Amino acid sequence: MAGLIADPFRAARLVLHLRQEGVTDDGVLRAMETIDRAAFIDDPALTDLAFENALVPIPCGQIIPRPVTTGQLIQALQLEKGNKSRVLLVGAGSGYTSALLAQIASDVFAVERFNALTGEIRRRILDLELSNLAVRCGDGLLGWPERGPYDRILLAGAVEEIPEALRSQLAKGGLLVAPVVTPDGQVLMRLHENGERERLGFRHALPLLREGPAQAL
Template identity: 55%
Template sequence: MAELIADPFRAARLLLSLRQEGVTDPSVLAAMETIGRAAFVDDAGLEALSFEDSIIPIPCGQVMLRPSATGHLIQAMGLKRGQEGRVLLIGFGSGYMAALLSQLAAHVFAVERFARLTEEGRVRLARLGVENVTLSHRDGLHGWAEQGPFDAIVLAGAVPAVPEGLTAQLTRGGVLVAPINEGAGQANLLRVTASGSELDRRPLFQWVPPLIEGRAQVL
């Protein structure tokens, strides 16, 4: 995939802020240095926000996560460039996180509850030359067992607890990463194993939009 950063100076400034926020994994930073959020923003009036550590509204009443949240979630997965791996992303949204993961995993399977985001996402990924992402319109909180098992599963939205059955879709030694909404407007980042054992839990110090159960019937 071609490099998508149009403004290297502003991208460098964003990467510096990400390091200050604790996103330090070289593989994650390299992916974020290669792929800019602007390519996933349809509203020209919002493109300036793509180089800021801020959420960006997208269709269907959804938002693109702050880069720091995206970076922390991917960093917690422990993926490294050049390693084989199958990843499940729950909450495709704009496609930005899927594109980042495509740089780190052999194949990315992504699910999205909104048909519009799914259809637009397929077009966008094809235009950008991303070939190792498979996208499906479905209820992500049930995962995608038919394509499993996965070496890592990541939820791009907050949940009150890890949805039942998701860890069973992990390989032995796999890890699931999820923002857990425990009130007070902020989420904790949780990592669990295939057996459901908790590896660690720490504050994200920011709000993460919730994942909603079910497949949208209208949008």
């Protein structure tokens, strides 16, 4: 199957580095040693960065975050493989985070504002045979209410405040994870459906999510 890591040494090295950086959830680590990050990098000259702790530029001025960043975001969702969790991802980008989530959750729904990136994600879904992953082009900050409610919602970019439109799509007992901009920098917040908030340790800087679908791309 296309998109799977063929080199077990490189996969093991990646997992070791993730553990050292605090990504210890077994489900997240299994997903990251299964799905090849290089398969989501369009520029062949940049594929060597797939197993480095580096962000990678992709079309439309977007990025694939560092593996540690991605791992920490997914780990914060507290997903358990085998549970029938429905996950909404806001800001699908290359599709890498979506594919990782699809290894753990029962159903994943991703929203991306760039039409060109959405088309690439759909192609990769077919290559990876991910029947539990759906993607659409639109305003991710409005969510995907037709497919909700969701047990987990992940924002793959930063926001200044968590949109009420997303909070309202959480299922009973659900969690929403988002990097939130504060005067002290970005903080990873975990919002419970009952309104409780947790401030998690986070030392990354992700691009701000923008409203609306992109007009030109």
